[in-house]
Amino acid sequence: MADCHEKQKVAVVLFNLGGPDSLKAVKPFLFNLFYDPAIIALKNPLRWVVAKLISSRRAPIAKEIYKQMGGKSPILPQTEAQASALEELLNLSGDTTYRCFISMRYWTPVSGETAQKVAAFTPDRIVLLPLYPHYSITTTGSSFIDWMKSAVTAGLTMPYRAVRQYPDQENYIAAQVKVIEDVRAKLDHPENYRILYSAHGLPEKIIEAGDPYRDQIEMTCRLVQEKLGNPDHMLCFQSRVGPLKWIEPYTEDAIKQTVSDDKGIIIVPIAFVSEHSETLVELDIEYREMATELGAKDYVRVPAIGCQPEYIKALAHLTRSAFND
Structure with missing residues (x-):
């Protein structure tokens, strides 16, 4: 029999855009972006054709942009730093164990692999937390739709709450x-x-x-x-x-x-x-x-807010209050 004082486990899934981790990844990253029906609202096979065309045309320009950034996007390590800071703050006190996971929309780690990691953690509850403070179907909406498909595939049946936006937090x-x-x-x-x-x-x-x-x-x-x-x-x-x-x-x-x-x-x-x-x-x-x-x-x-302590506090508050409804 489980210990009645056993800590509850909550998985916090942080959503972000993602970015290519090498110059080789630029073209497939762009294809993933433009193949998203929230970005190009066409039915297949036309959407696939258009995504292939746009990504092929834009790849050389985009590669030059990423060359100016050292050949890759810094968004994953920055998101990892935010996840680490949030997890540390959430676990400072209380009877809940929080684990933060990252789900990128257009590059790794994609929702499918993240959902499998969440399943292995066997949480009691899940909080979906976008790193987009302002809701748009093209960002938060698209990420949530993509996640739900992966969650079903991974067999994630535990209760969850989704934070849609927090422009005034x-x-x-x-x-x-x-x-x-x-x-x-x-x-x-x-x-x-x-x-x-x-x-x-x-x-x-x-x-x-x-x-x-x-x-x-x-x-x-x-x-x-x-x-x-x-x-x-x-x-x-x-x-x-x-x-x-x-x-x-x-x-x-x-x-x-x-x-x-x-x-x-x-x-x-x-x-x-x-x-x-x-x-x-x-x-x-x-x-x-x-x-x-x-x-x-x-x-x-002005720099992006990144791991600014007040922002991490905002994410912690949104996480802790997600199930208070």
């Missing part, structure tokens, strides 16, 4: 405020700068179909601004690809406007919790070069 907001304040504190005249909150964009048609992503990004920015005392700011969107109309204003237009207004630039990757190509290349290299060429007074980039 108190500790998450505090983490964003802290990294911005740390940067502003180093500036001689922060009032002469405009904060550009740059989030990953989406095609307009996805928002028009009811996706809450933009509203949730705006909510986060509003709450961060309140804590900062409402300095000069602008919300903008980056990383658009393809012929579709994407949500505006675009980050490059926000940079042009800020330079025109004779303000320095503080750029904040508001939708990203770890560093990857959109921050290390797009923000740090491409947009910085653009701002310099336009004659920007200054261009300062």
